[in-house]
Amino acid sequence: MITRSGERTTMTFLFTDIEGSTRLWDREPDRAPALIEQHDRLVERAVEARGGHIFHRAGDGMVARFDDACAAVRGAIDAQRALSEATWTDVDPIRVRMGVHTGGVVMRPEGPYGWALNYGARLTDIGHGGQILLSQSALDGIEAVGELGVDVRALGSQRLRDIAEPATVYQVVAPDLPQDFPSPRFAAPTRSPRPEPRTSFVGRGDVVQSIVADTDTGAAPCTTITGASGIGKTRVALEVAARLDRRSDGPTILWSDLSGVEPDAIGVSVMTAHSIAQRPGRSPVESLVEWLSGQHVLLVLDRCDECLDGVAEFVDAVIAGAPSVTVLCTSQRLLGLPGEVVRRLAPLDIDDAVELFTDRAHAVGVDDLDPTAVVDVCERLDRMPFAIEIMAAGAAAATIDEMVGALASDGWPSMAGSSELVRSVEHAISVGADSLATTDRERLLAASVFPGSFDRAMFGAVCAPEADEASLTRTLRELVDASLVQPESAGRRAVFRVLDPVRTFAASEVDPTTLHRSSERLRDYALGLSEQVAAGLRGAEELRWLLALERGFDTLRYVFDEALIAGDVETAARLSTDLWEWAFFRYNTEYFEWGRRLLASAAQPDDPRLSPVHGVVALGHWFRDEFDDTFERANDALRLEREVGGEFSLPARLALINATVFAGANAPPADVFEEAARYQRERDEPFYRVNVEAQNAMMATWLGQHDVAERRAVRCLKIARSSRNPSSIAYALWVLGQSIEHDDPERAEHLLDDALQQARDVDNRWIVSLTQTGLASIRRRTTGPMAAAPLLSELLELLPRAGHWAQFWNVVQLSALVIADLGQLERAYRLAAAVEAATMTFPSLPLDAAALDEIRASIVDQRGSAWAKRTAGIASTWDLAMVASAARDGLSVVFEPA
Structure with a gap:
């Protein structure tokens, strides 16, 4: 196919990306170039043999164009075979993820240009080494898949980074290549947690x-x-x-x-x-x-x-x-x-009611049922599904005749205004609870204190602290089998919930002493969980503790609210400060509100227990670009430390340091900076030493001391790897990438890619923002604005939602550079002026700062100082939403179809 420059056309593209290329450079720095060159030769030979042409190369992959999708798929299969059959001396075989996409592009002298390339790259990103993925448009271009000698497996609807709508994705399945792979990388969840039914759906x-x-x-x-x-x-x-x-x-x-x-x-x-x-x-x-x-x-x-x-x-x-x-x-x-x-909804038809009872009874091992008696039970239960499930679950412990007798003779609690249908549910709960062993019933009543889901550990700590593991397991099994406790989906860990009708019944039956004791145990459990999670998130099992916090956060919120109502400052203060690092890294603005609520309700503002609360609240204010409040709260924390013996507050010092830098004021107070560094050096956990080394390395980077910065960053990464904490490793990789970017942008890009993956794996949004911004900066200079724009667009969506305005302004500043590269000088200048009007001075890397200065000078030379003054005046009137919208609009040209 012959095309002219500027012509729009449709092509099929093959994208390749080496899995783990950063680790390859780290482990084999001397041999990596030769190994990647071997990879390049194998892929290039396969592509050209199928009529393709490679027009873009990077250190960890390439992009080839084809006239049709069949040729591209054949080229991908040939390349995967060549890579799997090659000899990789003394190293693990290089594994490559591949993607095939068909889309419209514009031809330019340097090659194809358009959104189809960004889409294909994002498609390839979710694959695994050895896997070949197809977009819907690529599959549509293949008239007969069977002629290729392969199958195509549908992977369903998947989320791609930077792509608004879910994409339908397929996998090429060749008989002599690997076929089974994990779930797509970075795929967004398509459903949120919800109750897990234990029975088949009947009727309705x-x-x-x-x-x-x-x-x-x-x-x-x-x-x-x-x-x-x-x-x-x-x-x-x-x-x-x-x-x-x-x-x-x-x-x-x-x-x-x-x-x-x-x-x-x-x-x-x-x-x-x-x-x-x-x-x-x-x-x-x-x-x-x-x-x-x-x-x-x-x-x-x-x-x-x-x-x-x-x-x-x-x-x-x-x-x-x-x-x-x-x-x-x-x-x-x-x-x-x-x-x-x-x-x-009306009660079930009698046939459906009998089917539900029979199905539930079969689940507990009861098969020989008298149909007439089952009909009698269902009718006495008003054919109510929940009541039927509870009663049928007891079929292993009582005969049908005994059930009929219990329902016929049991007195019904008087409830003014309750309908027969409602009473049938409560009756069934009462009968089901009374059929339990005494110990199990007591534990069910104690569980009325739970506000939501709970796992076995929480159940044991609150409802049965003296019970052994076997006893707890038996009780939970009995309660689930009796349909009095509902199991829920929560990944690999079993969690449970006491449903509202059962919880209401339990709360009415439990005695005040037991309820008070359970509430105290729930408070102690919440405090212990908060402390354990805070420490665990700084260690090697960060993901495990992150999941534990997700499961228990509703409980922490409930206990905090109860402590606030009761005036329990000690509990509320601990719960609103233990997890400040988690809230900082995950952009959880709700958590910072806990501290603000506590300070607003405190009877004694100078209570020393409030010192760390002031510090965490100060950090929350910095997130939102509220500098006056940041300084006030941080200084309150330091004052309470010095005057009334309040606890040392690292968040207060970090808030002061960051607010001073970002507000463009003088350098942070040296004593505050040194106090924060000394506190972190003295901690046993490597997590804190990584932070200190990282800060020193970045300071050297900003000062242009590249050799010093790299040495410090290498030391930082060594400590981070010894900690095995994913967030620390991701942070250190980012720092090292920033320190060498000036001299080795290609390796820096690899390091930031690896950092981004590590940070995404543990949902560390702060490091994701840092690494994506760094990647956008590098790619803007090495590959061009097309490669940087998607990363920045994603951040312009994330940061305003998260309320992290300090990071947001940095992204706007970099977006101005990209938009200028795309030829929109006036919009770029306005965005840069908006950053200045906001008095934000995020410490850019020298290369970006120099580029901004060049653009400003160029605009003033071309348009004159009067035009520049007018533009700056317009930008100063923009609110945050207008700035975000202007930046996204400027980048949107990249996403327009060719």
Whole structure:
């Protein structure tokens, strides 16, 4: 195919990327060039033999163009075979991930140019060494897959970095190449945690199908599944979610349990459940609606009864601001919104009720059932699904006749206004609980203190501190088998929940002494978990402790709220400060609010226990670019240390240092800087020594002392690797990459790529932001603005949502450079002027700082000082949203289809 410069055309591209190239350079610095050259020869030979042409090379991969998709796939298969058959002397074989994508590009003298190249690179990123991935457009270009002699396996809908919509991805399956690989790398979750049904779905198929159809067509922006307690509302919603999950084109499912949530806290509850940060100056609901806008989402709000008025207002805001979102609610009462579609559930048909009872009884090993007696039990239970499940779970311990007798003779608790349907559920719970052994029943009643999910360790610590592991396991199995405790999905670790009707029953039955004792144990458990997680996140098992915190965060929040109500300053202070490093790294703005709430409610402002709280709150203010509040709170922390013996606060000192630098004031106070460094050097954990070495290396980098910076960075990485803490290693890799960028940008890029992967693996958003910014800076200079723009666009979405304005301004500054490279000088100058107007002086690397100065000088020379003054005046009136929008618009030209 012959094309002219400037012509638009469609091509198929093969992308290759060496897996673990950074580790190869680290372990074999002398042999790496020869090994990569061997890789290049093998891939180039395979590509050219199939009519392809390699037009871009990097240290860890290349891009080739083909006239058709069949040739590209054959070239990829040949290359993988050549790499697998090659001899790699004394080193592990080089493994290469490959991707094939077809798309439109513009031809330029240096080669193809356009969004298709960025898309293909992102597709390749999610693959593994030895794997070949296909985009939908590439597969569409293959008339007959069978002619290739291979199969194609659908991997479903996957999230690609920098790509707004999920992509349908396929894998090439060749008989003589590896076929089984882990899940795609960096893939975003397509569903949020939700209850895990233990039985097959029985009945209500027509209701489920109607809701699914409404979701597909958008005919019902809001549907409410309603009915009495225990009638199966949640189970129907779960089946809807499950059916949509199985489809590659289905919406993302966001599941939120609103039981126990106050009406004015719905937005915060939903945001917290899905790790969405509140934007400064926006309410939780406004922040959430903005995040949802434009996304294909089914938002399930389960158990809305306790906050129904707030739910109606919340759903109305979501529907108005995010029309692409469908809301599904479960509630005993209707929301009362215009256009609300109601799916009212009645008790099961008798045939379905009998099927459910039989299925549940089979699950506990009971097969010989009298059909007439089963019908009798189901009718006495008003054919209520939840009641049937509980009763059938006891079929191994009682005969059907005994069940009928218990239901016929047991007195019913008097509840004014309760319907027969509601009473049947409570009756079933009462009978199920009374069938338990005394110890198991006591432990169930004690579990009424749990606000949400709990694991076995928490259950043991709170409900049975003297029990051994076998006894705990037996009790939980009994409670689950009796359908009194619900198991939930939480990765590899089993977690459980006491459902609301059971929790209400347990709370009414438990004696005050037991309840008080359980509450104290829950507080002690929360304090221990907070302290253990804080230490664990600094060690080698960071991911394990991160998952533990995710499971237990609802409990920590509940205990903190209870401590605040009770005036328990000691507990509230510890819970709001132990995890400050986690909140800092993960951009969790909610956690910083805990400290602000405690300070606002404190009866004695000079209580020495509040010293570390002031420091953590100061760090939160710095995140939000609130420098006056940062200085005030940090100085309050230092004052309480010195005057009333408050605890040493590292966050207060870090807030002072960062706020001083970012606000463009003088150098940070030397005594504060030295106190922070000395405190970290004296700690036993390598985590802190890494931080000190990293700060020293970066200071040398900013001063242009490249040899000194590299030596310090190498020492920093050595300490980090000995700690085996992923965040420390990622941080040290970033520091080393920054220190050598001036002399060896190619190796620096490899180091930052590795740092980015490590940081993503443990969701360290702060280091992700640092590394992506560093990569964008390098790629802008070495590859061009097309390669930098996607990284910056992603950060311009993340940082405003997270509320981290200090990092945001640095990204805006770098975006101005990229936008200038793309020829938009006026927009670039305005963005740079906006950074200056915000009085932000993030310490850029010398190369970026010099480039900014050149652009400013060039603009003034070309347009004159009057034009520059006018542009700066316009930029000074922009708010944060306008700055973010202007930066994204300037970069968007990269994403426009050719």
